[in-house]
Amino acid sequence: AQKVTQAQTEISVVEKEDVTLDCVYETRDTTYYLFWYKQPPSGELVFLIRRNSFDEQNEISGRYSWNFQKSTSSFNFTITASQVVDSAVYFCALSEAPFLGAQKLVFGQGTRLTINP
Amino acid sequence: EPEVTQTPSHQVTQMGQEVILRCVPISNHLYFYWYRQILGQKVEFLVSFYNNEISEKSEIFDDQFSVERPDGSNFTLKIRSTKLEDSAMYFCASSARTVTEAFFGQGTRLTVV
Numbered sequence: 674a675q676k677v678t679q680a681q682t683e684i685s686v687v688e689k690e691d692v693t694l695d696c697v698y699e700t701r702d703t704t705y706y707l708f709w710y711k712q713p714p715s716g717e718l719v720f721l722i723r724r725n726s727f728d729e730q731n732e733i734s735g736r737y738s739w740n741f742q743k744s745t746s747s748f749n750f751t752i753t754a755s756q757v758v759d760s761a762v763y764f765c766a767l768s769e770a771p772f773l774g775a776q777k778l779v780f781g782q783g784t785r786l787t788i789n790p
Numbered sequence: 791e792p793e794v795t796q797t798p799s800h801q802v803t804q805m806g807q808e809v810i811l812r813c814v815p816i817s818n819h820l821y822f823y824w825y826r827q828i829l830g831q832k833v834e835f836l837v838s839f840y841n842n843e844i845s846e847k848s849e850i851f852d853d854q855f856s857v858e859r860p861d862g863s864n865f866t867l868k869i870r871s872t873k874l875e876d877s878a879m880y881f882c883a884s885s886a887r888t889v890t891e892a893f894f895g896q897g898t899r900l901t902v903v
Contacts, residue, residue: 706889718833718881718894725889764833768889775821775838775845775888782832 679781696765704770712762796895813882823883
């Protein structure tokens, strides 16, 4: 069975600090996909990144970076020089490669990130 | 930029009534999904839909729920007889291929009273 754990329920930092959101996953499949989504106060879910299980290269996009480590089943997300606009709930999600049909995302509980000015 | 559109943004209904939540997925996408999020909780998968049929459904998606793609653009979720516990934010999503990222709509907040 698939499971995603985001142990940090809430994080609060001061603007310009770096912050890392942890994500640990469980799956029996060797092929799977990991995602991060952002849910700002307005409520929509915004796609941030997708990573497949064969690609362990870390990724950087502006102030965002992601660290994928299969050895520890983790896919952590770091925001560098945080800004107030980064305040949101962040969800990590996992999808196993479907044999037929469409994917099914399994979400973690989410981490509520508050950036204080 | 193409986006998934959901209507209405907020729906209040009485217990036992039928509701239909509507979604217009991104036009060239082939896979469609409904998820829900009870207030303050995680997002949960309800159903996936491909090639005019359900691909997979969760335990939540019981006989009270149904999905339909009535024409080439809309994708609907019907709840036949709403219960108080159906109150949640319902998200529609679509993806181009089976393992590409799913793009979500802004959600419909359903309140059952």
